[in-house]
Amino acid sequence: MCALGPNYHHSPKGTISMPDANRVYETTFIVNASLDDHQIDAVIEKVKDLIVKNGGEIRELVKWGRKRFTYTIKKKNNGFYVVIEFGAGGDIVAKLERHYFLDDNILRYLTLVLDKRALKARTAAALLAAEQPATETKPEEALKPAVVAEAPPAPGAPVPTA
Numbered sequence: 001m002c003a004l005g006p007n008y009h010h011s012p013k014g015t016i017s018m019p020d021a022n023r024v025y026e027t028t029f030i031v032n033a034s035l036d037d038h039q040i041d042a043v044i045e046k047v048k049d050l051i052v053k054n055g056g057e058i059r060e061l062v063k064w065g066r067k068r069f070t071y072t073i074k075k076k077n078n079g080f081y082v083v084i085e086f087g088a089g090g091d092i093v094a095k096l097e098r099h100y101f102l103d104d105n106i107l108r109y110l111t112l113v114l115d116k117r118a119l120k121a122r123t124a125a126a127l128l129a130a131e132q133p134a135t136e137t138k139p140e141e142a143l144k145p146a147v148v149a150e151a152p153p154a155p156g157a158p159v160p161t162a
Contacts, residue, residue, distance in 0.1 A: 022087045029109040030079035033066045056088030
């Protein structure tokens with residue numbers, strides 16, 4: 001037991017680790033685009049089930065869709081991109097990446113821990129995006145030329161001639 005409390009642990013290297021608190025992760029993976037839509041959805045469902053069964057909570061799922069690769073990946077030119085933001089303990093990442101590695105339909109993957117600053121920035125950007133449509137000008141007003149008042153020339157300054 002550590003002097004800091006029962007939830008803290010000493011590692012073999014002598015460092016003290018914090019308890020596994022829920023963190024927010026973002027995982028992006030590329031599914032083989034040659035699959036049918038229902039097959040792609042089945043691959044996504046397997047990943048979602050794996051996250052939920054291991055105590056995770058899915059916060060957001062975004063399907064970017066089929067995209068063409070800049071270079072070939074596993075002899076494929078296209079892939080279906082999926083981004084999932086979820087909260088979970090730290091042990092889920094190894095299980096998730098093992099699933100990605102063993103699934104032949106997943107071509108590439110990346111899982112990141114989102115820090116507090118990134119989460120605050122995302123929340124602020126979402127609030128700003130929600131406010132933006134309310135403050136936009138009408139299309140008719142955007143097409144009107146802006147009226148600019150010209151200041152009179154300074155005394156003694158040369159007057160431009162056209």
